[in-house]
Amino acid sequence: MPDPKQSAPEATVTGTVQAVRFASGQGSFAVLTVRSRRDDQPITVVGELAGFVEGELVRFSGRWEEHATYGRRFRALSWVPLVPESERGLVRYLGSGLVPGIGERIAERIVARFGKDALEVISTQKKRLTEIDGIGKKRADALSEVVRDKRAEAEGIAFLHGLGLGPALAKKIHARFGARTAEQMRLDPYRTAEEIPGIGFLTADKIGRSAGIADDDPRRAEGAVLYLVGRAADEGHVMLPRAELTSRALALNVPDANVAPAIAALAAREVLVVEGDAIYAPPLFRAERKVATVLRRLAAEPSPLTEAAQQKALASVDLGGLHPTQRLAVERALARKLTVLTGGPGTGKTTTVRAMLAALEAAELRVELAAPTGRAAKRLTETTRAEARTIHRLLEWTPGLNRFARCAAEPIDADVVLIDEASMLDVRLAASLLDALPPEAHLVLVGDVDQLPPVGAGQVLRALIDAGIAEVVRLTQVFRQAEASAIVRGAHALLRGEVPAPTPPKTKGTGDLFLVPARDGAEAPATLVRVLRRMAESYGLDPVSDVQVLAPMKKGDFGVDRLNEVLQAELNPRSQGRPSRQRFAIGDKVMQTVNDYEREVYNGDLGRVEKVEAGVTYVLFGGARTSYKDDELDPLVLAYAATVHKAQGSEFPAVVVVLHGSHHVMLTRSLVYTALTRAQRLVVLFGEPSAIARAARNTRTQRSFSRLEERLRG
Numbered sequence: 001m002p003d004p005k006q007s008a009p010e011a012t013v014t015g016t017v018q019a020v021r022f023a024s025g026q027g028s029f030a031v032l033t034v035r036s037r038r039d040d041q042p043i044t045v046v047g048e049l050a051g052f053v054e055g056e057l058v059r060f061s062g063r064w065e066e067h068a069t070y071g072r073r074f075r076a077l078s079w080v081p082l083v084p085e086s087e088r089g090l091v092r093y094l095g096s097g098l099v100p101g102i103g104e105r106i107a108e109r110i111v112a113r114f115g116k117d118a119l120e121v122i123s124t125q126k127k128r129l130t131e132i133d134g135i136g137k138k139r140a141d142a143l144s145e146v147v148r149d150k151r152a153e154a155e156g157i158a159f160l161h162g163l164g165l166g167p168a169l170a171k172k173i174h175a176r177f178g179a180r181t182a183e184q185m186r187l188d189p190y191r192t193a194e195e196i197p198g199i200g201f202l203t204a205d206k207i208g209r210s211a212g213i214a215d216d217d218p219r220r221a222e223g224a225v226l227y228l229v230g231r232a233a234d235e236g237h238v239m240l241p242r243a244e245l246t247s248r249a250l251a252l253n254v255p256d257a258n259v260a261p262a263i264a265a266l267a268a269r270e271v272l273v274v275e276g277d278a279i280y281a282p283p284l285f286r287a288e289r290k291v292a293t294v295l296r297r298l299a300a301e302p303s304p305l306t307e308a309a310q311q312k313a314l315a316s317v318d319l320g321g322l323h324p325t326q327r328l329a330v331e332r333a334l335a336r337k338l339t340v341l342t343g344g345p346g347t348g349k350t351t352t353v354r355a356m357l358a359a360l361e362a363a364e365l366r367v368e369l370a371a372p373t374g375r376a377a378k379r380l381t382e383t384t385r386a387e388a389r390t391i392h393r394l395l396e397w398t399p400g401l402n403r404f405a406r407c408a409a410e411p412i413d414a415d416v417v418l419i420d421e422a423s424m425l426d427v428r429l430a431a432s433l434l435d436a437l438p439p440e441a442h443l444v445l446v447g448d449v450d451q452l453p454p455v456g457a458g459q460v461l462r463a464l465i466d467a468g469i470a471e472v473v474r475l476t477q478v479f480r481q482a483e484a485s486a487i488v489r490g491a492h493a494l495l496r497g498e499v500p501a502p503t504p505p506k507t508k509g510t511g512d513l514f515l516v517p518a519r520d521g522a523e524a525p526a527t528l529v530r531v532l533r534r535m536a537e538s539y540g541l542d543p544v545s546d547v548q549v550l551a552p553m554k555k556g557d558f559g560v561d562r563l564n565e566v567l568q569a570e571l572n573p574r575s576q577g578r579p580s581r582q583r584f585a586i587g588d589k590v591m592q593t594v595n596d597y598e599r600e601v602y603n604g605d606l607g608r609v610e611k612v613e614a615g616v617t618y619v620l621f622g623g624a625r626t627s628y629k630d631d632e633l634d635p636l637v638l639a640y641a642a643t644v645h646k647a648q649g650s651e652f653p654a655v656v657v658v659l660h661g662s663h664h665v666m667l668t669r670s671l672v673y674t675a676l677t678r679a680q681r682l683v684v685l686f687g688e689p690s691a692i693a694r695a696a697r698n699t700r701t702q703r704s705f706s707r708l709e710e711r712l713r714g
Helices: 087-094 104-124 126-131 137-162 167-187 189-195 201-210 218-234 242-251 256-268 282-300 307-315 324-335 349-362 374-384 427-435 460-467 486-495 524-539 560-571 661-666 669-676 689-697 708-713
Strands: 010-023 029-036 042-048 057-067 071-082 239-241 273-275 278-280 338-343 367-371 388-390 416-419 442-447 471-475 513-517 547-551 589-592 606-613 616-621 624-629 636-638 641-643 652-659 679-687
Touching (some): 010 042, 010 071, 042 057, 087 104, 104 126, 104 137, 126 137, 167 189, 189 201, 201 218, 218 242, 218 256, 239 242, 239 282, 242 278, 256 273, 273 282, 278 282, 282 338, 282 427, 307 324, 307 349, 324 338, 324 349, 324 471, 338 349, 349 367, 349 374, 349 416, 367 374, 374 388, 442 460, 460 708, 486 513, 486 679, 486 689, 524 547, 524 560, 524 652, 524 679, 560 636, 652 669, 661 689, 669 679, 669 689, 679 689
Parallel strands (some): 042 071, 338 442, 338 471, 367 388, 547 641, 547 652, 652 679
Antiparallel strands (some): 010 029, 029 042, 057 071, 239 278, 273 278, 589 636, 606 616, 616 624
């Protein structure tokens, strides 16, 4: 269905704000009633319009839309404040509550005295206001200050809109620089990008070019260097080698000769840290050093448990059914302050963790269980029958202070901390965890190092294993019961560089791994829907609740965005009848894409839309209801299909892995291995067989630029 927001022609509306009918408490969304200057008719205007007051004259740019509930309204995409022109407009503006104590009666006196020059007099000759009955020096000063600020805001935002910036970004910039907005943007837009989230180098560079800043300007070089270091962190790198940074800067037309002075200038301002040839963002530099320091200490120090206490604990639990390597892991968890347990599917990690917990409990040690994501923590609780939390909850994130309550001064109340899915630990989260670890506590890290690296910067588990300083127990024995699963066999085949072998069912509803060819992008969605319906018929799997479709990328015919569009239409008939401006329909499967500590909903959490009414969308996440206003929906996306990265740490009854040649840049062994091992009962590899084979052969892993392994080795 076409989006009318995209298809409607652009238009402008100029008018006076009559009323602010709604303004969101946290965001910038507002609904205004505006009296049109053209025909004096009231118009409903919606958009990022928080901060307007009655009487303001504004020119809005945007599109007309038809809302099923609220009717015809104008969606403003940008706006420029204008000076009220009529005396009546000035009265409404000045009497709208700009300054406490100045209402419509006093505003009428001001306009009666100074006419259409009222704003100029207020701004430049505020002493004259005291000639009016009811206005003393304090009120005159307050009104003059507010009017000057409002006029400066109008000029600054008009300037920013002229540069092509949207209203939210324009507001953010003006809030930071106030009356100096235009001057600052002309002087050094790259510094603006450094100070204000949401303004990247490319936006700043566009502004800089319009201001006449040359390619070889030092300000531009500094902006580019900061941008590149930040983007590298988004790619998973903890730092950038100087040569790599110089090469990337050259791609932005920053001359080699300008890079070194830019690095030096930024380091002098403590915006970057330079360590030899490594260039760091300061938070990542501190995190990497913290992780290395604490892990080295843990690896070197003996356990506070006596050998007699360890043997007593081991003797009190039944370890008879364990493989020798599993038993070794249990022994090391008692004897070492740092233990790593790794292994692929079917090698008994869960059984080993249960035995570890039994032994640690027998030793009368207090154990805390945690995982990087909510779904991983829930699964850990289910498999161990012990309470597990996300690492953020374990460390007690405090949203108002934007930090963890648990730290070195207030450590975790535990003798042992066990982290599952530790392959997802990046350096910043690991640093926070290690900072809050009590000095005498044990740390047990459990994870599959062959999975995808963390989304954040740094690969802590891999660096720790490769550094060779910790007690690493690697489970390699695939047990007979697990060996019967084609999913387990397929995962280990991938690690050998082989294409997983499917198991054709002999009878309806048997077999657990299938390959379904699909090469034509136009026909693939319909084929995928048939596959999902067949899974429902043969295996009793709900296509929405029980099956997760995974793909490497968002874009393209075989990408997550396109798949979600098709699957929403096919699997949720109610999505077809929803109003065109309503993003989600009742029953839609959705995913939270950022951590929201206020709502206690986290990146990767899956939910179902329960209802949508009065501009509020209600979502059930694991039985807990969460509400989102229209302007708060950006963190939610459809989740009938999701990227493999978003599925890390999760398991599903069944998984359909979509792989195609168009995904070539993402087709790696670790990606398909991660996708395959998300399934508990059934996997369908859907797409081009050649793409699956290419991924199996591609051992390229995303190694991050980091010195963690080097620091761990000392």
